[in-house]
Amino acid sequence: MNRIKKHPVLEIKERKEIKFYFDGQEIKAFEGEMLSSALFAAGIKIFSYHKKDSAPQGIFCANGQCAQCSVIADGKVVKACVTAVKENMKVQTLRGAAPVSCDKSDKKLSFSKIEEIDTDVLILGAGPSGLACAFEIGKFNLDTIIVDDKDKPGGKLVLQTHKFFGSVEDCYAGSRGIDIADKLADDVKKYPSVKMWNNSVCAGVFSDKKIGVVKDGVYYLIKPKVFVVAAGAREKTLMFPGNTLPGVYGAGAFQTLVNRDLIKACEKIFIIGGGNVGLIAGYHAVQAGIKVVGLVEAAAYCGGYKVHEDKLRRLGVPIFTSHTVVEAQGKNCLESVTIAKVDENFKPIKGTEKKFKADTLLVAVGLNPVNEFYTHALESGINAFICGDAQEIAEASAAMFSGKIAAHKVLKSLGFITSEVPNFWYEKLEILKSRPGKTYSLEELKQEYQGKVYPVFHCRQEIPCNPCVTVCPKKSIKLSGETIMSLPKFSGECIGCFKCLVICPGLAVTIVDKRKDEKNPIVYLPYENDPALAEKGKTAEIVDDYGEDLYKAEIVSVLDMKAENMRIIGVKIPAELAEKAASLRILSHEEGEKWRGDISKLDDCVIVCRCERVTLGEIRKKIKEGVRDLNQLKALTRAGMGACGSKTCNSLLLSVMKSEGIDTKEITDLTKRPLFMETEFAVFAGVSSKKEDKTSFSGF
Ligand code: SF4
Ligand code: SF4
Ligand code: FES
Known part of the structure; x- marks a missing residue:
C-alpha cells in the first residue's frame, strides 16, 4: 500500500480500516477517506476510459471542481475525490459514456418538501477568508451559516505543512497552515450563532434571491440577508501533448493526496510552475520522501517567494527557469517528461530538449478565482460580498485579512456598525497581497558581525x-x-x-x-x-x-x-x-536524456477541453472559420460542454482565441448558468435517503 508511514511534520494517526471492491478486487481503505485517495493508496491511477477515444483518465484537481476522477460507485457515477469510501462499496472503472443510473427495484421513493431557511448571513467557503469573516460576524451574534464542500474547515490551509508568512499580529505568521486552520476554526466555534455546514455544496444562486445548497444528499434553499462568497480558487491547467495522461495533475491534488490523506502518491515527480504553489508542492514532496526530479518555469525567474525557491534548490532540486514542458509521455500513465528551453516569446528552442523519467507531473501554473456565485448573486440583486482568493488570488495571510474587511462591510450593510472600513486596513491588505519585491545580492547585504x-x-x-x-x-x-x-x-x-x-x-x-x-x-x-x-x-x-x-x-x-x-x-x-x-x-541531481521528437509538430493534438477531449486543432479550425463566441464553439465542438461545466477549460479556450490573434473585444465568453456543481436531479424533487435535523449541522 502506498501510505506515508512517517512524516517529519504530520502526525500519523490510527484510523479504522474498512474494505471495498474495485472492479471486483478487494481493497483496504480507511473509514471516511475519499475514494480517489484509497485507490491511489492501492496503486490505482486510472479511474475511467473516455467515451470519445477510450483514453485513460486519472485525477486532475482532487477538489471536486473537474470531473476527471469519475468512477461508478454502487451503481452511480461519482467523483472519486469527493466521495467517501463505504464498507463493501462496489466501485468500477467508468468505461465510455456514463450509464444512466436506473433503480429497477420497486421500492417507493419518499419525497419531502424542500426546506427553506432564512438566515442573516450565508458564507460560501470555510477557507481562511470565510472563517476570518465568520469570526468577526460571530461577535455580533448574527445567524450565520458557512457552507463548505469538505469534511473539515480550513480550505487549502489543511493541505499546508509549511509555516506561513505575513505578520504575527494579523495572520498567524510563523505558524503552519494546518495549525492556522485549526486556530481559525476554534475561533469561530466560540460563537454558537455560526453554524458550519460541511460536506455541502452550493448548487446555484437564483433570481428569487435564494441559494440552493445540497448537504448530505438533501437540498435546501437558503435566503440570506447577506451572502459572502469566500469560495477560493480552482487550479488552472495547461496545454501540452500528454497533458491528460493519468499521472499529470494539479499541485493542489498532490497536496490533498500527500498532506491531507497521507498517500505516497508517486515515486518521482516533475513540476511545472515556479510560483509559490509549485515551489511549496515540491517542498511537500521532499518531506513525504518523494523524489523531485526538477521544476520548470517558463519565465526567466520563479514568480514565487525566493525563500520557497531557495529551500527547494538547496535541498537539491534542479530548477529550470526559461524552460517549459514540451511533452508528457507514457502508454497508459505518465512515464517521462520532456522539457526544453524557451525563447523570448516562450517558444521551445529545438535541440535543447531533455527527457526525465517521472511517474507524476504536477501542473502549478496558477489559480482562477471561483467567483461565479458572486457574479450571479449581484445579477440576482442579492446583497453580496466577496473575499479571499475568490476576489483576488493572493497568499492565505491576505485572504484572512480580506475576510475581516468583508465582515466589516457585512456588518455595516446590516446596520450593526456605522463606520467605513478603516483605510489602514486596506493598506495592510495591499502589503499582504504584495508580489515579491526587489531581490538583493549577497554583496549588497554584506554585514560585519560582532559577538560570538x-x-x-x-x-x-x-x-x-x-x-x-x-x-x-x-x-x-x-x-x-x-x-x-x-x-x-x-x-x-x-x-x-x-x-x-x-x-x-x-x-x-x-x-x-x-x-x-x-x-x-x-x-x-x-x-x-x-x-x-x-x-x-x-x-x-x-x-x-x-x-x-x-x-x-x-x-x-x-x-x-x-x-x-x-x-x-x-x-x-x-x-x-x-x-x-x-x-x-539531501537529494542528488538526475541528468536528463536527449530527446529526438519534433516539437514543431505536436501542437494540434493537444487536448484543450479534457471532459470532452476536444483538441487544439479542432478549436483552431473553428476559429479560422470565423467562430468568436465560445457558446457557438461549444455547440460545434462540445468544448466546454463536459461534466465540469467548463470550469477547467474556459480560461484555456479564451487563451487559444487570444493566441490565434483574436481581439478580446470580439470574443464572447461562455454563458454561466446554475447549476454550478453537478447535482443529482432527484434532490430537487426532495428525494433523499437521509435527512438530518439542521440543529446537528455543526461541522467543527
Ligand atoms: S522569511 Fe525573512 S522576514 Fe520572514 S521570518 Fe524569515 S528571515 Fe524574517
Ligand atoms: S536572541 Fe539571537 S537567536 Fe534569539 S531571536 Fe534574537 S537574534 Fe535570534
Ligand atoms: S474541461 Fe470540462 S467542459 Fe471542458
Missing part, C-alpha cells in the same frame, strides 16, 4: 513577512524599512535562543555560534525533513545560498524541537565559511 553568537539572514527578497522581528527577546532584529516588506537586519545582542531560526517560514535564518571554537564555529541550520538523513555523527553536504556545494561537515548536534515539528542541525564549519552555510542538501 549571531543570526545570519538568508532572506534576500522583499516579501510581506516579519515573525523573526517579533520573536527576538532582545529586540535585536529590525526591519530595514517602514513596512513588513523590508528585509530583516540584526544588530545588538544575541543570546542564541534560536527563536528567529525556528519561527522563520522561509527556513532562512541560521545561527553561527563561536562561543566554544572561534575558528571552527557551530552553524545551526533549520531542518524539516527525514530525520534519518540528518543524524548526529553523519557527514552532511552543506550548501550556500545558491544551493552550491560549500563544505562536507560533521553533524555535531541535533535538537529535536518537538513542539515545532522541526529539528535544528548543528554542523562544524571553518569560520570563513560559516556565514555562507545555508542548508543541508
Whole structure:
C-alpha cells in the first residue's frame, strides 16, 4: 500500500480500516477517506476510459471542481475525490459514456418538501477568508451559516505543512497552515450563532434571491440577508501533448493526496510552475520522501517567494527557469517528461530538449478565482460580498485579512456598525497581497558581525513577512524599512535562543555560534525533513545560498524541537565559511536524456477541453472559420460542454482565441448558468435517503 508511514511534520494517526471492491478486487481503505485517495493508496491511477477515444483518465484537481476522477460507485457515477469510501462499496472503472443510473427495484421513493431557511448571513467557503469573516460576524451574534464542500474547515490551509508568512499580529505568521486552520476554526466555534455546514455544496444562486445548497444528499434553499462568497480558487491547467495522461495533475491534488490523506502518491515527480504553489508542492514532496526530479518555469525567474525557491534548490532540486514542458509521455500513465528551453516569446528552442523519467507531473501554473456565485448573486440583486482568493488570488495571510474587511462591510450593510472600513486596513491588505519585491545580492547585504553568537539572514527578497522581528527577546532584529516588506537586519545582542531560526517560514535564518571554537564555529541550520538523513555523527553536504556545494561537515548536534515539528542541525564549519552555510542538501541531481521528437509538430493534438477531449486543432479550425463566441464553439465542438461545466477549460479556450490573434473585444465568453456543481436531479424533487435535523449541522 502506498501510505506515508512517517512524516517529519504530520502526525500519523490510527484510523479504522474498512474494505471495498474495485472492479471486483478487494481493497483496504480507511473509514471516511475519499475514494480517489484509497485507490491511489492501492496503486490505482486510472479511474475511467473516455467515451470519445477510450483514453485513460486519472485525477486532475482532487477538489471536486473537474470531473476527471469519475468512477461508478454502487451503481452511480461519482467523483472519486469527493466521495467517501463505504464498507463493501462496489466501485468500477467508468468505461465510455456514463450509464444512466436506473433503480429497477420497486421500492417507493419518499419525497419531502424542500426546506427553506432564512438566515442573516450565508458564507460560501470555510477557507481562511470565510472563517476570518465568520469570526468577526460571530461577535455580533448574527445567524450565520458557512457552507463548505469538505469534511473539515480550513480550505487549502489543511493541505499546508509549511509555516506561513505575513505578520504575527494579523495572520498567524510563523505558524503552519494546518495549525492556522485549526486556530481559525476554534475561533469561530466560540460563537454558537455560526453554524458550519460541511460536506455541502452550493448548487446555484437564483433570481428569487435564494441559494440552493445540497448537504448530505438533501437540498435546501437558503435566503440570506447577506451572502459572502469566500469560495477560493480552482487550479488552472495547461496545454501540452500528454497533458491528460493519468499521472499529470494539479499541485493542489498532490497536496490533498500527500498532506491531507497521507498517500505516497508517486515515486518521482516533475513540476511545472515556479510560483509559490509549485515551489511549496515540491517542498511537500521532499518531506513525504518523494523524489523531485526538477521544476520548470517558463519565465526567466520563479514568480514565487525566493525563500520557497531557495529551500527547494538547496535541498537539491534542479530548477529550470526559461524552460517549459514540451511533452508528457507514457502508454497508459505518465512515464517521462520532456522539457526544453524557451525563447523570448516562450517558444521551445529545438535541440535543447531533455527527457526525465517521472511517474507524476504536477501542473502549478496558477489559480482562477471561483467567483461565479458572486457574479450571479449581484445579477440576482442579492446583497453580496466577496473575499479571499475568490476576489483576488493572493497568499492565505491576505485572504484572512480580506475576510475581516468583508465582515466589516457585512456588518455595516446590516446596520450593526456605522463606520467605513478603516483605510489602514486596506493598506495592510495591499502589503499582504504584495508580489515579491526587489531581490538583493549577497554583496549588497554584506554585514560585519560582532559577538560570538549571531543570526545570519538568508532572506534576500522583499516579501510581506516579519515573525523573526517579533520573536527576538532582545529586540535585536529590525526591519530595514517602514513596512513588513523590508528585509530583516540584526544588530545588538544575541543570546542564541534560536527563536528567529525556528519561527522563520522561509527556513532562512541560521545561527553561527563561536562561543566554544572561534575558528571552527557551530552553524545551526533549520531542518524539516527525514530525520534519518540528518543524524548526529553523519557527514552532511552543506550548501550556500545558491544551493552550491560549500563544505562536507560533521553533524555535531541535533535538537529535536518537538513542539515545532522541526529539528535544528548543528554542523562544524571553518569560520570563513560559516556565514555562507545555508542548508543541508539531501537529494542528488538526475541528468536528463536527449530527446529526438519534433516539437514543431505536436501542437494540434493537444487536448484543450479534457471532459470532452476536444483538441487544439479542432478549436483552431473553428476559429479560422470565423467562430468568436465560445457558446457557438461549444455547440460545434462540445468544448466546454463536459461534466465540469467548463470550469477547467474556459480560461484555456479564451487563451487559444487570444493566441490565434483574436481581439478580446470580439470574443464572447461562455454563458454561466446554475447549476454550478453537478447535482443529482432527484434532490430537487426532495428525494433523499437521509435527512438530518439542521440543529446537528455543526461541522467543527
Ligand atoms: S537567536 Fe534569539 S536572541 Fe539571537 S537574534 Fe535570534 S531571536 Fe534574537
Ligand atoms: S528571515 Fe524574517 S522576514 Fe525573512 S522569511 Fe524569515 S521570518 Fe520572514
Ligand atoms: S474541461 Fe470540462 S467542459 Fe471542458
